[in-house]
Amino acid sequence: MIVILKQNTKKEDLDRFISMLNSYHVKIADISGEQHSIFGLIGDTSKIDIDLLRAQPVVADIKRVQEPYKSCNRKFHPEDTIVDIAGKKIGGKHFQVIAGPCSVENEDQIIETAEAVKAAGATLLRGGAFKPRTSPYAFQGLHADGIELLLKAKKATGMPIVTEIMAIEHLDLFADVDLIQVGARNMQNFELLKALGHSDKPILLKRGLANTMEELLMSAEYIMAGGNNNVILCERGIRTFETKTRNTLDLAAVPLLSQMSHLPIVVDPSHATGIPTLVKPLSLAAIACGANALMIEVHNNPAKALSDGAQSLTPEQFRDVMDAVKKQAAFSGKELG
Amino acid sequence: MIVILKQNTKKEDLDRFISMLNSYHVKIADISGEQHSIFGLIGDTSKIDIDLLRAQPVVADIKRVQEPYKSCNRKFHPEDTIVDIAGKKIGGKHFQVIAGPCSVENEDQIIETAEAVKAAGATLLRGGAFKPRTSPYAFQGLHADGIELLLKAKKATGMPIVTEIMAIEHLDLFADVDLIQVGARNMQNFELLKALGHSDKPILLKRGLANTMEELLMSAEYIMAGGNNNVILCERGIRTFETKTRNTLDLAAVPLLSQMSHLPIVVDPSHATGIPTLVKPLSLAAIACGANALMIEVHNNPAKALSDGAQSLTPEQFRDVMDAVKKQAAFSGKELG
Amino acid sequence: MIVILKQNTKKEDLDRFISMLNSYHVKIADISGEQHSIFGLIGDTSKIDIDLLRAQPVVADIKRVQEPYKSCNRKFHPEDTIVDIAGKKIGGKHFQVIAGPCSVENEDQIIETAEAVKAAGATLLRGGAFKPRTSPYAFQGLHADGIELLLKAKKATGMPIVTEIMAIEHLDLFADVDLIQVGARNMQNFELLKALGHSDKPILLKRGLANTMEELLMSAEYIMAGGNNNVILCERGIRTFETKTRNTLDLAAVPLLSQMSHLPIVVDPSHATGIPTLVKPLSLAAIACGANALMIEVHNNPAKALSDGAQSLTPEQFRDVMDAVKKQAAFSGKELG
Amino acid sequence: MIVILKQNTKKEDLDRFISMLNSYHVKIADISGEQHSIFGLIGDTSKIDIDLLRAQPVVADIKRVQEPYKSCNRKFHPEDTIVDIAGKKIGGKHFQVIAGPCSVENEDQIIETAEAVKAAGATLLRGGAFKPRTSPYAFQGLHADGIELLLKAKKATGMPIVTEIMAIEHLDLFADVDLIQVGARNMQNFELLKALGHSDKPILLKRGLANTMEELLMSAEYIMAGGNNNVILCERGIRTFETKTRNTLDLAAVPLLSQMSHLPIVVDPSHATGIPTLVKPLSLAAIACGANALMIEVHNNPAKALSDGAQSLTPEQFRDVMDAVKKQAAFSGKELG
Known part of the structure; x- marks a missing residue:
């Protein structure tokens, strides 16, 4: 799962977001560049509620990599x-x-x-x-x-x-x-x-x-x-x-x-x-x-x-x-x- | 309701269709031209099942004039x-x-x-x-x-x-x-x-x-x-x-x-x-x-x-x-x- | 071509519309019922500009019967x-x-x-x-x-x-x-x-x-x-x-x-x-x-x-x-x- | 730019892809997990032809982060x-x-x-x-x-x-x-x-x-x-x-x-x-x-x-x-x- 962060976010919001991600037991890879701040989430992201992530104040967009269907996959x-x-x-x-x-x-x-x-x-x-x-x-x-x-x-x-x-x-x-x-x-x-x-x-x-x-x-x-x-x-x-x-x-x-x-x-x-x-x-x-x-x-x-x-x-x-x-x-x- | 008839239909099919229309108590106005045979149906067409009409062997197409909704009209x-x-x-x-x-x-x-x-x-x-x-x-x-x-x-x-x-x-x-x-x-x-x-x-x-x-x-x-x-x-x-x-x-x-x-x-x-x-x-x-x-x-x-x-x-x-x-x-x- | 007329139109507008239709040399079949006034136009309607007809003050809607393409038909x-x-x-x-x-x-x-x-x-x-x-x-x-x-x-x-x-x-x-x-x-x-x-x-x-x-x-x-x-x-x-x-x-x-x-x-x-x-x-x-x-x-x-x-x-x-x-x-x- | 790689790719294809990315002068962040191999590309990706990347044999999908429009942005x-x-x-x-x-x-x-x-x-x-x-x-x-x-x-x-x-x-x-x-x-x-x-x-x-x-x-x-x-x-x-x-x-x-x-x-x-x-x-x-x-x-x-x-x-x-x-x-x- 790829998380694109907003620019110029408050440090406290970002910290709160990072501890939220940690609670999911996924590893965060920071792949931010000059124009964009991006986190790659590594591990089992299937339990993460994408809507909830998207609603965080520091998040600009989320791109899913895994398919959301399992039994029929x-x-x-x-x-x-x-x-x-x-x-x-x-x-x-x-x-x-x-x-x-x-x-x-x-x-x-x-x-x-x-x-x-x-x-x-x-x-x-x-x-x-x-x-x-x-x-x-x-x-x-x-x-x-x-x-x-x-x-x-x-x-x-x-x-x-x-x-x-x-x-x-x-x-x-x-x-x-x-x-x-x-x-x-x-x-x-x-x-x-x-x-x-x-x-x-x-x-x-x-x-x-x-x-x-x-x-x-x-x-x-x-x-x-x-x-x-x-x-x-x-x-x-x-x-x-x-x-x-x-x-x-x-x-x-x-x-x-x-x-x-x-x-x-x-x-x-x-x-x-x-x-x-x-x-x-x-x-x-x-x-x-x-x-x-x-x-x-x-x-x-x-x-x-x-x-x-x-x-x-x-x-x-x-x-x-x-x-x-x-x-x-x-x-x-x-x-x- | 406007009924566009197929060209070169059998007389018996057409007759059967006309008696079917008569059973609905609507008046048929024949407005056929050289290239198309068309019936206009005059009267209360709200009880006519448009699907049934469309399935008749002589019918090419139906164009509805009345709205199909009444209570909310x-x-x-x-x-x-x-x-x-x-x-x-x-x-x-x-x-x-x-x-x-x-x-x-x-x-x-x-x-x-x-x-x-x-x-x-x-x-x-x-x-x-x-x-x-x-x-x-x-x-x-x-x-x-x-x-x-x-x-x-x-x-x-x-x-x-x-x-x-x-x-x-x-x-x-x-x-x-x-x-x-x-x-x-x-x-x-x-x-x-x-x-x-x-x-x-x-x-x-x-x-x-x-x-x-x-x-x-x-x-x-x-x-x-x-x-x-x-x-x-x-x-x-x-x-x-x-x-x-x-x-x-x-x-x-x-x-x-x-x-x-x-x-x-x-x-x-x-x-x-x-x-x-x-x-x-x-x-x-x-x-x-x-x-x-x-x-x-x-x-x-x-x-x-x-x-x-x-x-x-x-x-x-x-x-x-x-x-x-x-x-x-x-x-x-x-x-x- | 089927012309659905508006209800309660002025007589002069309707007369003007009828003489316009006459100028196209098509025959008008009046198939009006109680709830709708409808004209069927019989003859070669391919020269009629449907947009122009639709813009007439007495016209509610037009339904075309003939295909608008000829050479490839x-x-x-x-x-x-x-x-x-x-x-x-x-x-x-x-x-x-x-x-x-x-x-x-x-x-x-x-x-x-x-x-x-x-x-x-x-x-x-x-x-x-x-x-x-x-x-x-x-x-x-x-x-x-x-x-x-x-x-x-x-x-x-x-x-x-x-x-x-x-x-x-x-x-x-x-x-x-x-x-x-x-x-x-x-x-x-x-x-x-x-x-x-x-x-x-x-x-x-x-x-x-x-x-x-x-x-x-x-x-x-x-x-x-x-x-x-x-x-x-x-x-x-x-x-x-x-x-x-x-x-x-x-x-x-x-x-x-x-x-x-x-x-x-x-x-x-x-x-x-x-x-x-x-x-x-x-x-x-x-x-x-x-x-x-x-x-x-x-x-x-x-x-x-x-x-x-x-x-x-x-x-x-x-x-x-x-x-x-x-x-x-x-x-x-x-x-x- | 996020590149999702196919699973089980040949080493030589992957090496060729990596040298291709290097030629664009972007930094590669490898954020692969167990189920997916993912590269994050850091730097100015605006010159990269996304179609060309997508056609590489090791690439499953690309997700763009930057907008492709600039002058009107x-x-x-x-x-x-x-x-x-x-x-x-x-x-x-x-x-x-x-x-x-x-x-x-x-x-x-x-x-x-x-x-x-x-x-x-x-x-x-x-x-x-x-x-x-x-x-x-x-x-x-x-x-x-x-x-x-x-x-x-x-x-x-x-x-x-x-x-x-x-x-x-x-x-x-x-x-x-x-x-x-x-x-x-x-x-x-x-x-x-x-x-x-x-x-x-x-x-x-x-x-x-x-x-x-x-x-x-x-x-x-x-x-x-x-x-x-x-x-x-x-x-x-x-x-x-x-x-x-x-x-x-x-x-x-x-x-x-x-x-x-x-x-x-x-x-x-x-x-x-x-x-x-x-x-x-x-x-x-x-x-x-x-x-x-x-x-x-x-x-x-x-x-x-x-x-x-x-x-x-x-x-x-x-x-x-x-x-x-x-x-x-x-x-x-x-x-x-």
């Missing part, structure tokens, strides 16, 4: 984490395709869609029971009934199910869900993350619209700090000035997160762009740069979808995407299923 | 809303200064700070009991004890108190809190917003780091849809590419939100910039463009603060800010207190 | 444009790899690098003679001498050369350059674009750091409006809040721009990320989603590079990238060379 | 720079209002507008002769004729004139222009900045839409490095995800730039927001936080403006803004005129 855990979701593995060479509708709407819809995506090659079923909608006047999901319907679809097709949690008090309803999704808007709902850290369920953690890769890892760290290491990261687009696509898919996050962390990474091209014709090219791109799974919205009848129909693929379109996905995955050395 | 409620917080009014000409530490740390700290900010002219006391921290290893707040200490400070100074809620299950602890804050990271925690809609407490709703003004109003709408109209909006900076300041304070939101909505608006220059020397100039700017209140971080000893000390003002600095704030408020026709 | 030119650069074609199935150093530094450096990238499979040589540097104190390029050295490298290797222009008055120096690059910072240097429109050289137009896809096409339109149709678009990352990578590579722009326009698209993963280890995965991703060419920084000795050495590949690293690139290109049906 | 020039524009001073307590149309259109328009803004209290006249327009099909300005008309308006009213330059080769036409504007899109047109550095005219340098405050200062540095110290900075909004306003006005830049630099700062609320009703509140806010001048678009007849009419004020609206501006300026201790 690849430095301390070089091998890929492989998460097992009811027999379907994500991570390393194991590759999965998660598909299904934005919202679970009724039994026919979810079972028809489940059967269609399975036939096309998808290996996990997604479907929203609790839906985060910008407007309070929009369809909010079927809640407990939606989870019941997903479980029926699981029984019918044998596919593990993925669905989003929006509040801690719903956690009991997720007892039979195979992979619990934390949506982008809840990536920094820290109370929810803590609660999930005490669960043993695999967690799919979506990157927030305005969150950096480091913040995504810090949120993963919240879950892992509670003892749950089954965390999968999800890149689903960030918010930028570009309005042609719903968000800007940050594919550089795929190889970079996998240098920073050992956790597997899923890419969601449907939410990232909101444009069905972009799902195929961006799915292939995601695999080519190392994604461990894809998450794709498919609806048996998008024109009747109660949410996000515009970005959903029809079963026919999804089959076409899967034909290309299977080939690219095989070409890129990934094993689907 | 100034069009339907031209007078300023004035929120009363234990006798302190925010809105219209009524102006308040909310001040206090980022986190409540102990009894001496909160009472000393409360007395100092009151003496300088602040009218409400802020302090975090539940703290949303990026790192799970950072101080997370004193929780219930923090609220107890705030209540002691309230008793000692008579100032109404403001503190942040992070989860629905903590709501009971907020029974004696005067103004409940929803933080930027929870602006779209819709389950929390719904729960607060059923409360009768005034709510301070902070704009999310990646949220538009319209989305802020939609979140206010969630609270108001539950019957709670005591909502105060808070501009606290959005996330941009600029890294010199922690966030980019969007002061245009102050006059623009107050054209769009009748709800009062608070500006938080401390969190927006993270730089204590910017608090005074931006406080004055906020008042000059119409803010109904300011929210400023003050700590009796920033160098010992357990969170955000670097951006906190000392009591001395705060007195200097308040001197200027009082004059600017009077100049701008606002009544403090 | 795929609607009016469905076939892919293929640009021929001294025998190397870019567009459709024709795929090229442009490689070389950020800056031309001396004869040995450029010729050694050119030979190395050619041996690895690159087909065009890049190198900066005029360098846009943030700091006036940084190396600014060899200027005319740099172009001379590029021409020597072209003679030595037979590779067509690509280099950036920064001012109209340098245009004569580019007489023997095969592909003239317009850098991101000059994407809206409209005077330069106009001058290049009167040239017959192929132009590589890089997307600006804060520019939308539509604005990129409007800048292409500036060049094409002058009669030069040999325009190649380049996605090189946009500026966002994420700081781990230099910019955020927007790969969705590749398939989307190629839906919007018939012009070929190059991807530059070196400038987009600034991180050498990301060049390979993002090059593969770019090909997988349809890029027509790649632009990669290679330096015979990055540790001695006078600019951008940190993001340059060594010849060894580049050979490794090219091995993977050749396979992915063949897999994706692209023909290199 | 307040550290080395504590007093405010005051720029004199034909007798009108900007900087320190001297405050001006620059007003006029987006484009010069004809003699009546510019003279009528000039007289109106002067009568209302504006002290400099703005008007575009060369217009940067996104579309090649939009009005591009009257060019030399536009400057002629501005000079007529100057003669008629006595107001100094401000107009934008778009290309070096037009510089001769600006001989009688009092303040030359560099637009946002040309903020990093470095060849143009260099040419203006050799001029003795005052330069108004607008911040680019995606440029940081530090980059704005680096562009000022380009002009000053040529010997021209008459540089005025202009905050006119940056590009963010928010679409309600044309750009996001970053008012924190006003006090922060004036801590970083001694150059005066102008705020342009018209271009920043594109919404006439926001000009008054944001003008007052800009003054309240320390702006040295305002730049406001006014058109004698916005409904007939050939560009940006929608954001222009009418003379009546401008008079109302000026009434408030004069009072706020006096209140904030600024002297207009």
Whole structure:
């Protein structure tokens, strides 16, 4: 940790600062020059509260050298984490395709869609029971009934199910869900993350619209700090000035997160762009740069979808995407299923 | 609502679309030209699910004309809303200064700070009991004890108190809190917003780091849809590419939100910039463009603060800010207190 | 074009507005409802100045339906444009790899690098003679001498050369350059674009750091409006809040721009990320989603590079990238060379 | 300057790096700990090319401590720079209002507008002769004729004139222009900045839409490095995800730039927001936080403006803004005129 000191500080303030640093048991290397006074702190700086240091009257700025995340840091855990979701593995060479509708709407819809995506090659079923909608006047999901319907679809097709949690008090309803999704808007709902850290369920953690890769890892760290290491990261687009696509898919996050962390990474091209014709090219791109799974919205009848129909693929379109996905995955050395 | 149709659509798809529109009881005006086929929908389009329309096979794009927010829309409620917080009014000409530490740390700290900010002219006391921290290893707040200490400070100074809620299950602890804050990271925690809609407490709703003004109003709408109209909006900076300041304070939101909505608006220059020397100039700017209140971080000893000390003002600095704030408020026709 | 009118306008203002619209020879369809007064304009609205309309006292808002770009619009030119650069074609199935150093530094450096990238499979040589540097104190390029050295490298290797222009008055120096690059910072240097429109050289137009896809096409339109149709678009990352990578590579722009326009698209993963280890995965991703060419920084000795050495590949690293690139290109049906 | 070294580097690479550092005549302080190897460089590091260092095989990262700008740095020039524009001073307590149309259109328009803004209290006249327009099909300005008309308006009213330059080769036409504007899109047109550095005219340098405050200062540095110290900075909004306003006005830049630099700062609320009703509140806010001048678009007849009419004020609206501006300026201790 590098501490840049203010110029012309009072000796008593500086002395007080030095004894504060000494209390952390770090060694201080004074590397001050003519224009700047700088301390290098040597030793284990991970326990130092950077905010507290920054607030000291003698401090101009702090530059951190160590990463603030540990459990998910690849430095301390070089091998890929492989998460097992009811027999379907994500991570390393194991590759999965998660598909299904934005919202679970009724039994026919979810079972028809489940059967269609399975036939096309998808290996996990997604479907929203609790839906985060910008407007309070929009369809909010079927809640407990939606989870019941997903479980029926699981029984019918044998596919593990993925669905989003929006509040801690719903956690009991997720007892039979195979992979619990934390949506982008809840990536920094820290109370929810803590609660999930005490669960043993695999967690799919979506990157927030305005969150950096480091913040995504810090949120993963919240879950892992509670003892749950089954965390999968999800890149689903960030918010930028570009309005042609719903968000800007940050594919550089795929190889970079996998240098920073050992956790597997899923890419969601449907939410990232909101444009069905972009799902195929961006799915292939995601695999080519190392994604461990894809998450794709498919609806048996998008024109009747109660949410996000515009970005959903029809079963026919999804089959076409899967034909290309299977080939690219095989070409890129990934094993689907 | 304007619907732009795809070219060369099948007649049957178009017919199905037209009967769908008819079911909404809106009138269709066909304004197609040579290059584009366009329908204008006349009537009450507020019940139409725009996502569903967009998913129809014949639809290329939809352009909305009506605003999607109603309860907070100034069009339907031209007078300023004035929120009363234990006798302190925010809105219209009524102006308040909310001040206090980022986190409540102990009894001496909160009472000393409360007395100092009151003496300088602040009218409400802020302090975090539940703290949303990026790192799970950072101080997370004193929780219930923090609220107890705030209540002691309230008793000692008579100032109404403001503190942040992070989860629905903590709501009971907020029974004696005067103004409940929803933080930027929870602006779209819709389950929390719904729960607060059923409360009768005034709510301070902070704009999310990646949220538009319209989305802020939609979140206010969630609270108001539950019957709670005591909502105060808070501009606290959005996330941009600029890294010199922690966030980019969007002061245009102050006059623009107050054209769009009748709800009062608070500006938080401390969190927006993270730089204590910017608090005074931006406080004055906020008042000059119409803010109904300011929210400023003050700590009796920033160098010992357990969170955000670097951006906190000392009591001395705060007195200097308040001197200027009082004059600017009077100049701008606002009544403090 | 859809015109949303203000409520309660004066009759005389409205009459004046209607006669103004009539002067454009467009038909007005009045689709006003109870809450909104709306005109649909039918006919050729491409000559209407949208700013002028928006400034009329009766106008609340305008929503455009037609795209503002024509020459580069795929609607009016469905076939892919293929640009021929001294025998190397870019567009459709024709795929090229442009490689070389950020800056031309001396004869040995450029010729050694050119030979190395050619041996690895690159087909065009890049190198900066005029360098846009943030700091006036940084190396600014060899200027005319740099172009001379590029021409020597072209003679030595037979590779067509690509280099950036920064001012109209340098245009004569580019007489023997095969592909003239317009850098991101000059994407809206409209005077330069106009001058290049009167040239017959192929132009590589890089997307600006804060520019939308539509604005990129409007800048292409500036060049094409002058009669030069040999325009190649380049996605090189946009500026966002994420700081781990230099910019955020927007790969969705590749398939989307190629839906919007018939012009070929190059991807530059070196400038987009600034991180050498990301060049390979993002090059593969770019090909997988349809890029027509790649632009990669290679330096015979990055540790001695006078600019951008940190993001340059060594010849060894580049050979490794090219091995993977050749396979992915063949897999994706692209023909290199 | 702090250099973070890679782990497990070869001794020969490290030795080569150390002798490279020695060649810069800086002292190396080794502050390596167990997990990180770090060098602090002590002495004048301003001549070190940070890119070159970053490209060395042993280097993981570099953290700069010194600011990269010098001539405009307040550290080395504590007093405010005051720029004199034909007798009108900007900087320190001297405050001006620059007003006029987006484009010069004809003699009546510019003279009528000039007289109106002067009568209302504006002290400099703005008007575009060369217009940067996104579309090649939009009005591009009257060019030399536009400057002629501005000079007529100057003669008629006595107001100094401000107009934008778009290309070096037009510089001769600006001989009688009092303040030359560099637009946002040309903020990093470095060849143009260099040419203006050799001029003795005052330069108004607008911040680019995606440029940081530090980059704005680096562009000022380009002009000053040529010997021209008459540089005025202009905050006119940056590009963010928010679409309600044309750009996001970053008012924190006003006090922060004036801590970083001694150059005066102008705020342009018209271009920043594109919404006439926001000009008054944001003008007052800009003054309240320390702006040295305002730049406001006014058109004698916005409904007939050939560009940006929608954001222009009418003379009546401008008079109302000026009434408030004069009072706020006096209140904030600024002297207009």
